Amino acid sequence: xxxxxxxxxxxxxxxxxxxxxxxxxxxxxxxxxxxxxxxxxxxxxxxxxxxxxxxxxxxxxxxxxxxxx
Numbered sequence: 652x653x654x655x656x657x658x659x660x661x662x663x664x665x666x667x668x669x670x671x672x673x674x675x676x677x678x679x680x681x682x683x684x685x686x687x688x689x690x691x692x693x694x695x696x697x698x699x700x701x702x703x704x705x706x707x708x709x710x711x712x713x714x715x716x717x718x719x720x
């Protein structure tokens with residue numbers, strides 16, 4: 652529900668939830684009562700310097716938002 656309007660999603664669908672770092676202002680760990688709503692937890696880590704350069708090169712020549720379908 653967004654702004655008192657329910658939006659139906661096509662089946663099947665899934666939702667990805669994120670938990671911000673504790674060090675970030677105004678964020679807190681999830682309460683114990685909400686932890687059971689998640690099936691699994693992934694820690695992606697940070698890209699290497701080489702991977703960062705590849706990511707930046709991808710933005711230099713084209714707008715990635717133009718290819719979203």
